[in-house]
Amino acid sequence: MTEKSEVDMKAGNDLNRRDFFLKMGLGSLGIAAAGTTVFAYQFLSPNVLYEPSPIINAGKPDSYPLDSVTLDVNSGIFLVHSKEGFFALSAVCTHLGCLTSWKPELGIIACPCHGSKFNREGQKIEGPAPKPLPWYRTWLSDDGDLMVDRSTTVREMEFLRV
């Protein structure tokens, strides 16, 4: 056997049968492991989510008095009716995702978890929040309802005039 494999080596055939099967085996195991990783990742990421729609119907604009800030707890947004017009602000703190609240006596938005404070336009005043509260796209539906899309942010100071 030893002599024979030596002959094989000399003939330029530097892969003997044992090495060939070892490489085949390890290679197939590697491919299978990679496939399993992809399969596991795909399996663990749901394709269909039964989460609430990002688009919210906030009702008639008349129901929001001038200079009011209204928190919708279920959708996590502030609807603000300012002199310049309407805008929708995320009520989810940019620090770690807690729900902020409007403090009318101070005129600020405050987060109960780690003390971040924002002004009415979402700009940070103090605290650990790394970013201002994002503005969401708002528009009027055909029925005249105020609509908010939580999946689309817009630049600050883009007011909806009604």
Place this chain on the structure above:
Amino acid sequence: MAKTLEQYFDELRGTRVWRSVFRSGTGSSPLHRSLVIQQNVFFHLFATKVRRRMMSFSATWYLGTLTLGTFVILVITGILLMLYYHPSAPQAYADTKDLQFVVSSGLFLRSLHRWSAHAMVFLVFAHMFKVFYRGAYRPPREFNWVIGVVLLLMTLLLSYTGYLLPWDQLAYWAITVGSNIASAAPFVGDKIRFMLLGGNLVNANALLRFYVLHCMILPLVAMFFIAIHFWRIRKDGGLYSLQSQPKVAAAATPLTPAKEAQ
């Protein structure tokens, strides 16, 4: 003459059925007592002989054993709690309330589970401090220290996943904050959060995932590492005592400061 209780027990241990289960046989010779440990699937992880000194309270403060004790309590009470708990929103919160106010002994079992969980986290840290300050983590026990760190991680993950299950405000916001911390990991953070929660929100999917992690995956992984942890105590030369330190290692550390090299 009537037989004593001990004689009845000896007779029982001599029966064929008993001998078929416990093969070490009767007697109290050192060999027999060693066999009792060595031939038992659970005990054989441990050393057959232990120094009497190492069994005293002062040697270890029994912190590792106490940690195992809380883990056993948690497994037993946890399995019982599972009989009345549905991991679905919002039923989970109602079931938690039922466990407190409706189920017989439910309040006791839930409180025992909760307090044992707190105690386990405390005991794991105490155990690690004791091992660290006594220097028991040093070679040849360095790998068992690493296993211990993995077990600390398992304990904290079990604690964290169990926190969501009552499905109350505290649980909801704690997991919201915790999963946002996970998303701070560079590059893959948001993907990790999405897979952990099974969605973008702390929702029914997140509750179910945390339930499976808490009741199935993490306990199995923890038990696997606990087995290795105990087995390594024997393989690394038994419980640590100063006298078990090799003489060579002691001689290698000079007590006088070495002269500075020129």
